[in-house]
Amino acid sequence: MIEPSKEKKRVGRDAPHKAAFDPNxxxxxxxxxxxxxxxxxxxxxxxxxxxxxxxxxxxKAKRGS
Structure with a gap:
């Protein structure tokens, strides 16, 4: 089971992940x-x-069919 305090740390790591896929x-x-x-x-x-x-x-395949 994930502790709530650890879950918050995971969410914070999503922002750089999304920024990496920003085409600009x-x-x-x-x-x-x-x-x-x-x-x-x-x-x-x-x-x-x-x-x-x-x-x-x-x-050739078109002509053969």
């Missing part, structure tokens, strides 16, 4: 800056080749 907080801003850098990088040729093969396989 420091963690959210840092993640956005990482995403912005990655977003501007070109797609590797290997990935484009794989996507092309997937498109071809999907077209």
């Amino acid at each position: 907080g420091p963690i959210g801003r840092k993640l956005k800056s990482f995403y912005d850098v990655i977003e501007t990088e070109p797609v590797p040729d290997r990935i484009l080749d794989l996507l092309g093969k997937l498109d071809e396989a999907e077209e």
Whole structure:
């Protein structure tokens, strides 16, 4: 059983937890800056080749059905 005094301490720890998921907080801003850098990088040729093969396989499957 949790003592009431210990329960109050737990509730106090929830505030930083909620702040960590704030998209405008420091963690959210840092993640956005990482995403912005990655977003501007070109797609590797290997990935484009794989996507092309997937498109071809999907077209063949549609024609076969």
